Amino acid sequence: MHDFTVVVGVKQVPDADEVGLDPDTGRLDRASAPAVMNPPDRCALEAALSLKDAHAARVIAVTMGPPMATPVLREAVAMGCDDGVLITDRAFAGSDTWPTSLTLARVAEHLDADVVLCGEETTDSSTGQVPPGIAAHNGWAQLTYVEALDLRPEEGRVVAHRDVEGGYEVVAADLPVVVAVAFGSFEPRPAGLHRKLFAETEFDPRELSAADLGIEEEVGLAVSPTSVGGMETVQPVDRQGEVVDEVDDLLGPIREAVA
Amino acid sequence: MTEIDPDEYEGVWVFVEEHAGEVMPVSWELLAEGRKLTETTGQELVALVIGEDCEAVAEAALAHGADRVLVADDPVFEPYRADPYGAQFRAMVEERKPSIVLIGGTHTGRDFAGRVAVPTHAGLTADVTEIDVDEAGILQARRPAFGGDVLATILCEDHRPQMATIRPGVFEAAEPDPDRTGEVERVEVVVAEDETMSEVLERVVGDRADITEAERIVAVGAGVEGDLEPARALAAALDADLAATRAAVDEGWIDGSRQVGQTGKTVRPELYVAVGVSGAIQHVEGMNKSGVVLAINTDPNAPIFEHADYGIVGDHAEVCHELADRLSGETPELIA
Ligand SMILES: Cc1cc2nc3c(=O)[nH]c(=O)nc-3n(C[C@H](O)[C@H](O)[C@H](O)COP(=O)(O)OP(=O)(O)OC[C@H]3O[C@@H](n4cnc5c(N)ncnc54)[C@H](O)[C@@H]3O)c2cc1C
Ligand SMILES: Nc1ncnc2c1ncn2[C@@H]1O[C@H](COP(=O)(O)O)[C@@H](O)[C@H]1O
Numbered sequence: 144m145h146d147f148t149v150v151v152g153v154k155q156v157p158d159a160d161e162v163g164l165d166p167d168t169g170r171l172d173r174a175s176a177p178a179v180m181n182p183p184d185r186c187a188l189e190a191a192l193s194l195k196d197a198h199a200a201r202v203i204a205v206t207m208g209p210p211m212a213t214p215v216l217r218e219a220v221a222m223g224c225d226d227g228v229l230i231t232d233r234a235f236a237g238s239d240t241w242p243t244s245l246t247l248a249r250v251a252e253h254l255d256a257d258v259v260l261c262g263e264e265t266t267d268s269s270t271g272q273v274p275p276g277i278a279a280h281n282g283w284a285q286l287t288y289v290e291a292l293d294l295r296p297e298e299g300r301v302v303a304h305r306d307v308e309g310g311y312e313v314v315a316a317d318l319p320v321v322v323a324v325a326f327g328s329f330e331p332r333p334a335g336l337h338r339k340l341f342a343e344t345e346f347d348p349r350e351l352s353a354a355d356l357g358i359e360e361e362v363g364l365a366v367s368p369t370s371v372g373g374m375e376t377v378q379p380v381d382r383q384g385e386v387v388d389e390v391d392d393l394l395g396p397i398r399e400a401v402a
Numbered sequence: 403m404t405e406i407d408p409d410e411y412e413g414v415w416v417f418v419e420e421h422a423g424e425v426m427p428v429s430w431e432l433l434a435e436g437r438k439l440t441e442t443t444g445q446e447l448v449a450l451v452i453g454e455d456c457e458a459v460a461e462a463a464l465a466h467g468a469d470r471v472l473v474a475d476d477p478v479f480e481p482y483r484a485d486p487y488g489a490q491f492r493a494m495v496e497e498r499k500p501s502i503v504l505i506g507g508t509h510t511g512r513d514f515a516g517r518v519a520v521p522t523h524a525g526l527t528a529d530v531t532e533i534d535v536d537e538a539g540i541l542q543a544r545r546p547a548f549g550g551d552v553l554a555t556i557l558c559e560d561h562r563p564q565m566a567t568i569r570p571g572v573f574e575a576a577e578p579d580p581d582r583t584g585e586v587e588r589v590e591v592v593v594a595e596d597e598t599m600s601e602v603l604e605r606v607v608g609d610r611a612d613i614t615e616a617e618r619i620v621a622v623g624a625g626v627e628g629d630l631e632p633a634r635a636l637a638a639a640l641d642a643d644l645a646a647t648r649a650a651v652d653e654g655w656i657d658g659s660r661q662v663g664q665t666g667k668t669v670r671p672e673l674y675v676a677v678g679v680s681g682a683i684q685h686v687e688g689m690n691k692s693g694v695v696l697a698i699n700t701d702p703n704a705p706i707f708e709h710a711d712y713g714i715v716g717d718h719a720e721v722c723h724e725l726a727d728r729l730s731g732e733t734p735e736l737i738a
Binding site for chain 2: 159239240241244245263264269270271272273274275276278279280283284285286287288302305306307308309310311312313314315316317320326327328368369370371372373374375376377380382383384385386387388389390391392393394396397399400401
């Protein structure tokens with residue numbers, strides 16, 4: 144018996160550390176970068192699994208993306224998640240954060256989530272807007288930049304440490320709640336050997352479409368308030384890039400800079 | 403689906419983030435930038451103050467350039483919580499229909515912005531570094547994308563308000579003018595304590611340094627391995643402020659208010675010394691507007707050397723101490 148359902152949002156992104164240079168343009172070539180799980184989402188998974196360690200919770204990883212994104216669900220299952228759900232549909236194409244968070248909000252309801260855990264932000268779109276968006280769509284409480292999390296079933300709430308400018312705060316929030324964890328706060332556990340084998344050979348994600356969630360008319364480009372009006376390449380700041388041998392060689396530049 | 407008439411929406415709102423009467427400086431930076439937008443559109447610049455006992459904050463907002471201040475003043479708004487703030491903001495937007503809303507990209511601001519953009523079906527662009535408005539009132543919000551390689555212009559043509567979050571330090575605040583006058587209007591408070599879903603049990607705030615105005619910065623990274631003394635000595639010799647990478651902040655060596663980068667602050671000192679910093683793009687984004695950049699790192703292949711004017715390969719403790727010694731001898735003249 145599970146008393147709680149924890150849903151974790153994970154997303155596939157290009158690996159920022161492996162972005163190579165395009166030999167023709169000399170610019171970063173994202174298309175060729177291998178796809179990985181958004182690093183902050185590993186912290187969210189760890190936070191979810193630590194709730195499972197302490198309570199009888201069922202942890203379900205969800206990702207909204209193309210079938211190609213399935214490996215991030217496998218990875219989540221290998222880490223210890225009980226299940227993985229792929230939310231995939233052509234209707235989602237062109238979604239910005241408004242429909243993305245709507246979709247994840249409907250999934251959270253569909254799975255009867257008590258806690259939704261997310262990463263701080265994604266490395267490809269880096270908005271951090273999706274978690275508050277999920278909470279707002281469902282009218283649920285939200286906690287962002289969370290560094291420590293405690294589920295208090297008897298109170299029907301969670302208590303969290305949130306990082307705020309110049310300090311922290313301790314906040315209690317009613318269930319169901321959406322929690323975005325601070326990147327770097329929950330050290331992700333390694334995948335266990337057995338779970339890994341299971342994830343790779345036996346696990347298949349459940350699939351949900353826009354129709355399954357009843358939101359065909361509410362997703363995609365048409366309902367996305369923002370659009371890209373243009374892209375300009377940024378001229379990298381021109382730096383001298385001079386490496387000196389002696390500490391004394393730095394004194395001149397320092398004097399000049401602060402003159 | 404929400405169909406709205408964009409022409410019914412008017413004016414630029416700036417969210418003035420305050421905690422127990424203390425205003426986050428980014429709010430003033432946004433009022434100065436908002437002023438430029440209203441000069442193009444000929445509309446009103448409105449400061450939005452949500453909190454408890456905010457008379458002084460409202461007056462300060464006028465001094466910093468607001469034409470009008472909307473104040474939602476109630477104990478339910480102190481300290482900040484997403485749900486009451488969100489409900490109040492939504493009610494005000496629906497009643498008064500602002501065209502543009504600017505919010506500081508602090509943790510509080512981002513928490514708030516994400517919450518309120520959804521119910522109003524607003525377009526929200528995060529981490530904007532340049533803004534413009536055309537005569538039709540369409541906001542052009544530019545933000546770095548693809549690891550800072552390109553600047554993407556984000557538009558929100560059919561929805562209102564057009565919202566943006568902007569990190570501290572990207573824009574400059576104007577000198578406050580205590581003689582400026584304007585209207586301070588108290589709005590109806592629509593939230594009651596018993597409707598809230600969260601409770602702040604404790605709030606501990608200490609060092610809330612503002613490094614965005616610093617003229618000289620010594621920034622430490624993971625390479626100092628918790629030993630901040632050499633960097634502090636160098637900072638003292640240079641009369642510089644101490645800053646840090648996210649890695650150093652995450653280790654707990656230094657407070658997050660001193661973090662430079664994509665999820666920290668944007669700084670533009672005349673001199674930036676990076677000590678034991680690798681030069682990750684998320685860090686460089688917050689410091690590449692600095693005048694002269696110096697790097698101290700044991701790894702000759704560290705990317706920071708490409709983002710520095712002068713670098714030296716060496717141990718942070720040795721180089722910092724040596725530099726500090728040399729400089730302290732001549733400090734008075736140097737720092738004059
Ligand atoms: C979504 C997201 C947002 C982020 N936002 C930010 C941000 O706002 N700001 C930020 O800084 N980072 C940010 N990061 C993290 C960033 O990607 C890097 O991980 C971080 O900047 C690395 O910090 P560092 O340079 O201190 O540490 P490291 O990368 O570990 O580098 C340490 C350096 O110290 C050098 N070193 C080691 N020993 C010595 C010694 N004895 N003397 C001198 N040098 C030595 C090493 O050669 C190395 O280059 C973000 C990451 C993500 C995913
Ligand atoms: N497509 C997605 N599928 C699942 N989770 C997502 C998706 N997009 C964003 N999230 C979650 O929301 C967090 C913040 O993302 P973002 O608002 O895009 O920066 C991520 O760290 C994920 O936990």
